[in-house]
Amino acid sequence: MDFLRPAGWPEALAAKAAHPDAVPLAGGTDLMVELNFDRRRPERLLDLGRIRELYEWETSPDGVRLGASVPFRDLVGPLRARLPGLARAAHTVGSPQIRNRGSVGGNLGTASPAGDAHPALLAAGARVEAASVRGTRMIPVEDFFTGPKRNALAPDELIRAVHVDAARGPQEFAKVGTRNAMVIAVCAFAIALHPHARTVRTGIGSAAPTPLRAREAEDFLTGVLDEGGHWEHGRPVPPAAARRFAELAAAACAPLDDVRGSAAYRRHAIKVLARRTLHWTWTAHTSRTGREGDASCA
Structure with missing residues (x-):
């Protein structure tokens, strides 16, 4: 095996x-x-460990540019306020040792359907900065995943950075696992409210061949919030609408049975996570804007 550094x-x-x-x-x-379990034996490894710029992040009023090797540790720490959904996801990644080494760029490159960062990136509307000797291009994260552990990078491209807009509304992430820590997700769900655009975005992980958005659920909830004047008045999301949102989120999934859970369980769990995270984000939104009223949508 050749080792390029x-x-x-x-x-x-x-x-x-x-x-x-x-x-x-x-x-x-x-x-x-x-490599250790001999599941993969590439002819060459390209070690990016000496490239300092990949470990750097930059903030602006509009968002954050994360170098591809920025560790999850930084998302849990100094970037938590700007990227709350991604920070919540990062907190569930492995152990502290893994969070010190693992990165959003690496999570994207692996493109596992169960990658913890993926639902939060989808909900936040992130973009992947891919580069080669031919130039640089920006790939919307929803277009980045092309199949199980496959991504949209050309053979000569590397991930240089991930661009995430600064949160302008509440964001949440939750996952189901066989225990509370150091576990691969049975399924995961993220939601982000974007009050400035009056839109809702979601992200689903480990419930389809690729991470995905629940677009019908997003469109439905966006319509409910607009038609009911919820953004302006902080009215609670009607329980029937919350249930329908959760049903549409579960319908977006295409899960399989595997050792971590059945397809039926995953659909049910996504439904529960969607309803809970909607309740949490809407409660946070009404608290932030000072609106009155019961924010419960359970």
């Missing part, structure tokens, strides 16, 4: 262009497991 970003892009089969290595929290 570029000292800078231009050198990394040149190496990837010369060797498209080279597998990027950053935190190694997924790749090293596959």
Whole structure:
């Protein structure tokens, strides 16, 4: 196995262009497991550990640019207020040691349907900055996942950064697992309220071949909130509407039976998570805006 270790970003892009089969290595929290258990044996590894810019993040009034190797630790810490949904997801990733090594860029590159960062990125409307010697392009995160553990990167491209808009409304993330920590999600759900645009976005993980948005559920809830004047007056979401939102979220799934859970259980769990996270976010929204009224939508 050849081990390529570029000292800078231009050198990394040149190496990837010369060797498209080279597998990027950053935190190694997924790749090293596959290597250790002999599930994967690539001819070349492309070690990105010496490229400091990939570990840097930048903030602006509009959002955050996360270098591909920024660890989950930073999302739980200094970036929590700007990216609350992603911070909640990051807090559920593995152990503290894994959060010190694993990154959003690595999570995206692996493209596992169960990646904890994916639902929160979908709900927030993130964009993936992909680069090669040919140039740079921005990929909406909902277009990034093309199949189980497959992504939209060209053979000569690397993930350089992830761009996430600053939260302008409440965001939540929840997942179901066989225990409370260090567990692969049986299923996961994220929701983000975007009051400035009067829209709702969602993200579902581990309940289909790829992470996905529940678009019909989003459109339904957006219509309910608009027609009922909920954004302006902070009125509670009607229980019937909350139940329908949850049903549409579950209907968006295409789960399989596996060792972690059955397809029927996953659909049921997504329905529960959708209703709960909607309640939490709407309660937070009404508290933030000072609106009165029972925010319960359970």
